[in-house]
Amino acid sequence: MSSNTFGKLFSVTTFGESHGPAIGCVIDGCPPGLEIAPEAFRHDLERRATGKSRHTSARREKDEVEILSGVFEGQTTGTPIALLIRNTDARSKDYADIARQFRPGHADYAYWQKYGIRDPRGGGRSSARETTVRVAAAVIAKKWLAQRYGIGIRGFLAQLGPIVPQGFDWNAVEGNAFFWPCAEQVPELEEYMDALRKSGDSVGARVNVVADNVPPGWGGPVYGKLDGELAAALMSINAVKGVEIGDGFASVVQLGSEHRDGMTRDGFLSNHAGGVLGGISTGQQVRASIALKPTSSLRLPARSLDVDGNEIEVVTKGRHDPCVGIRATPIAEAMMALVLMDLALLHRAQCADVGPVRPRISSGDGLD
């Protein structure tokens, strides 16, 4: 019910402002007996972190996770797991001058209208800083999904402004700061980003995320659909303006004879569906793609208003990402993990007594 809680059975409640004392979350409903060490969070948090390359915001956070509860002698106990991350590199003075201004394209005006008050420091609650704890919470979900079902979740940057991949290699993805699947293009991306940063502007991006080995049967009709939950989860990421499942908008011009995925004993013949039919997983690879808008915090001036209603020109200094999409890959993976985790628990709640259902076929799309 709470709008700061994600998930029904594996519930993640997050808190914290960008420049407040700390961010964190409470994870409720985690199965007991899962091994979790404080170090487990490091890998994904570093993948998401700013300040690693010149292409992301210069803010450097240590992102050290303190486990406050729910873990005893290295194992989850089934009680709420509280994770705490102190903010250490919050420079609120950077934002002092915009405390009374509404930055176009930002949540400033919307928050002001909703609450009549807002914490302007670093975007407060609307900052992508909040996604740090989503990634942390998802570390637990990813681990359980992998151990229990062999599920693997991974993503990549599928478009950076006008640039699209010229090749595809999963092994390349983690080898560059962009999560780009074609190593040869990395210099091109760096050049593009350098020019963009110099211009003071920003650009949009597309991120794809997939999950392999998701068993058929997860997700439920008609409002708790796997694709519906994914849509909400991915759209909730800062700057996301569009979500596709499977072929997404390409389906608009497809014929039915082309779109539907034939089935054989050896598996599905294609995967236009993106692993979901009727809101329920099919056993195919689950595939989603998201559009991220360009950040609105620019050195380039924009027309706006201040809290007194005066027309002003806004220039954003501070530290910002010229392309938020660059760091979005681990966040998209995190949201897919949280969705799958929740639906896994929901599925077995209702259907644990349904034995192995025949016939079951392989994903069959050659990708997992």
Next chain:
Amino acid sequence: MSSNTFGKLFSVTTFGESHGPAIGCVIDGCPPGLEIAPEAFRHDLERRATGKSRHTSARREKDEVEILSGVFEGQTTGTPIALLIRNTDARSKDYADIARQFRPGHADYAYWQKYGIRDPRGGGRSSARETTVRVAAAVIAKKWLAQRYGIGIRGFLAQLGPIVPQGFDWNAVEGNAFFWPCAEQVPELEEYMDALRKSGDSVGARVNVVADNVPPGWGGPVYGKLDGELAAALMSINAVKGVEIGDGFASVVQLGSEHRDGMTRDGFLSNHAGGVLGGISTGQQVRASIALKPTSSLRLPARSLDVDGNEIEVVTKGRHDPCVGIRATPIAEAMMALVLMDLALLHRAQCADVGPVRPRISSGDGLD
């Protein structure tokens, strides 16, 4: 929690299978004192109905709504409103031969894997028949939103397979069976659909839906965002594979200086955001667009399996829509109405004490 319930405060729980005795819903949380007559449902239900033109399924349902509770002397009482619609034109014999087959592109296999049992008659619960009650429930939401806030919600078919509108006139939309905004193109659409039907194939579509006069401040960080809720709501419609808010995927190639909507005393200078920033409404027109896949029920044969694991060739007879997108406009409107209704109630629950917040500017995008 229930996956057949939509909404937290204005909760719509739907039930019913395509060829079962009835479909219906229970609406809980409706404000009291709203006038609702049984006739109120007719207009939108007819807009959604099949069998009105040769371009949709031949099934003809009367869709007569019986109000079972929650309305006294023509007014809502605040208690649950149960709506019942009997199925009258269900020809289950049409489906007898596919009871043991999995139709590719359909929910058959996924349901089978989830539940170990499925009602094959007309697609059972996975049929778009269920959306009838969404439209009915949304009649109440639309009325309240219009009376209380002057909100208007309307949609149109924005693409039919390869065909895009060559002009735009809201007045044209309700004048043709396609909800198409350019009257001159209607013959072209009919010709296209006739050829498609003759070929035995189907095609995808795009539907746009907008809401005018939504006050700023609705929706909440970070998982109850207006855009996140819209994404879930729209993705939950049968056959939807993609959702965009505002510029959607076009944002991928945009620059920040281009995307962000400047603000003046006279209103916003543009509406790339689609009326949502930080998950909260801005006062701009709320804009969403969805991709609908082509239906998979075709006369053209497809490779598949039966419940015993035998490879078979599936041919779907029955009565089907060659383009489900044609009837999707009122359904998309309905889901937007349900989302806005729910967020309106959630907003005032938390923020009713926040007085009129200054400065408030007009939508300013020339569309409302």
Next chain:
Amino acid sequence: MSSNTFGKLFSVTTFGESHGPAIGCVIDGCPPGLEIAPEAFRHDLERRATGKSRHTSARREKDEVEILSGVFEGQTTGTPIALLIRNTDARSKDYADIARQFRPGHADYAYWQKYGIRDPRGGGRSSARETTVRVAAAVIAKKWLAQRYGIGIRGFLAQLGPIVPQGFDWNAVEGNAFFWPCAEQVPELEEYMDALRKSGDSVGARVNVVADNVPPGWGGPVYGKLDGELAAALMSINAVKGVEIGDGFASVVQLGSEHRDGMTRDGFLSNHAGGVLGGISTGQQVRASIALKPTSSLRLPARSLDVDGNEIEVVTKGRHDPCVGIRATPIAEAMMALVLMDLALLHRAQCADVGPVRPRISSGDGLD
């Protein structure tokens, strides 16, 4: 979230007014593959029904249950099960004269203050008529709990005004119209009720309900406790003013050495806890007791107000129960069944991977 929905995973949403066209419910989350026939509801609905003896309201409802959805070829499919019961013996004229009066001890004034409108016919939504569908929904829960875990739920009238049982025999309970556990006292109860009815007054009662064979581990800390859920469930029954778990209020004067239930390999040495410790079932018999107030609809006049604020004298004619507790036993059983069903599903969602936990001991309290 909806206040007319009970349960998180086995969710029962009820609707309907006492004298409206129908009452009913939608059950979402039921495990698939459970056999349910329309006749299954008859037994418990007759146990709850009015008009069977002169000691309950004279209203005679057929309470025929129509299954509208969620059952295919006699088995639950996992989709929502809608149950419909038409009201057939609603005499709204009986209530015409009190439409503008607030009956003391009734929900009239509270509804009026909340909604500004109320359906006065037969108490509308606040009537115990609503409990009919709870009993119907619980038939499904009881069946699943019995089949899956061997759980048996049963209750009895433990006090009727000043009269307490002088003996205890489960076999006696179903043999009289009072659910009284001591057959010898039935004439005494009848005499008491006859005198009470003649006097125009009503009286309170106590009902006990127990569940046998509930596995240890159900219920969760700290707000989803088994005892907390039971308390809410039982208090939600019309006229209930108190709930006890185990020794309940008797615990106030107990010493710790007396209250705590010792454990041996052969089981628990006593059951003061009522089968719940820390909010989680222990494997002991689950025991609850409720207090029901006397009905307020009396022929005896009472001081009150009308909707215009005039002081009036209220006399209730209509058909009423002189002791609502007499029919409350199956309702209390139903609520316990719904709680256990929901917690069973919640438990296995989180803890399905926890194997058989040793040591496990028997209930040991000599009662199951």
Next chain:
Amino acid sequence: MSSNTFGKLFSVTTFGESHGPAIGCVIDGCPPGLEIAPEAFRHDLERRATGKSRHTSARREKDEVEILSGVFEGQTTGTPIALLIRNTDARSKDYADIARQFRPGHADYAYWQKYGIRDPRGGGRSSARETTVRVAAAVIAKKWLAQRYGIGIRGFLAQLGPIVPQGFDWNAVEGNAFFWPCAEQVPELEEYMDALRKSGDSVGARVNVVADNVPPGWGGPVYGKLDGELAAALMSINAVKGVEIGDGFASVVQLGSEHRDGMTRDGFLSNHAGGVLGGISTGQQVRASIALKPTSSLRLPARSLDVDGNEIEVVTKGRHDPCVGIRATPIAEAMMALVLMDLALLHRAQCADVGPVRPRISSGDGLD
């Protein structure tokens, strides 16, 4: 949904174990603009604290509340308020010897059966230590309820084992360590407690809690009733075994003519209902009473088992309350505050448009 979250709109998610690094909570849904200083929590936390007199556990916690989020420049912003309290006086060695034992009357065995693992230090999650954060969260609720509606919530110890108050004075309640309403009896209570402590035993208690100035109309049919929510909330407090609303179990022997509260222009003539009819507040004083069992941690030996299934004799050393009821008053107040806060928001979500409803009468029971 989460069983560690209380409330639907004013949601309090708590975390933390008795002897873990910290306890805390996240409060979501708080109205913006409420002034909250870190010092605000001190008063109620001290009322609840152990170690203040020899009659409660010797554990001394500083209970310093750190506000991690949701408050900006001393005001709530509408975003989640995270409160953190470090555990400073946790002596886990006291519990080392019982890590493999199940203490009778404790949650040990139930947790073990549920999760297959448990944190034995100080009772872990099942410890009443968790209630500290309920009290902290309720400080915010109490403040809002007082400011917005003039609601006052207060409680007292209504029975200590066999001892009942011989007089009643609200002013006395806060003047002694027992929250006892009759100052003359305090020496008697101290003597009783000293003897009890010396005997190594413990005793039960009863606590009453009331709320004044609750407007009529709060709470909703039929499963979100004010009394139902109170029952769940109060039963969720550690050691509570019974809950009464209004006359509670005394209603069992009452006649209807005696129980129903007459209404006049000057207010209600009595308050047997405890301020709730049909699950909705009436404007009368809201009254609840709870039974608390005696603590089970005793120096006196008890028969039990260890995790290997061996029969053992358990003796609990550590630091414990000989009567948990003594400190339960502020906790009961807290739970009533959280319930009322949540229902206040839920009520205005649905019914904000219902104007002032006439006739409205005073509480009239001479107590507020």
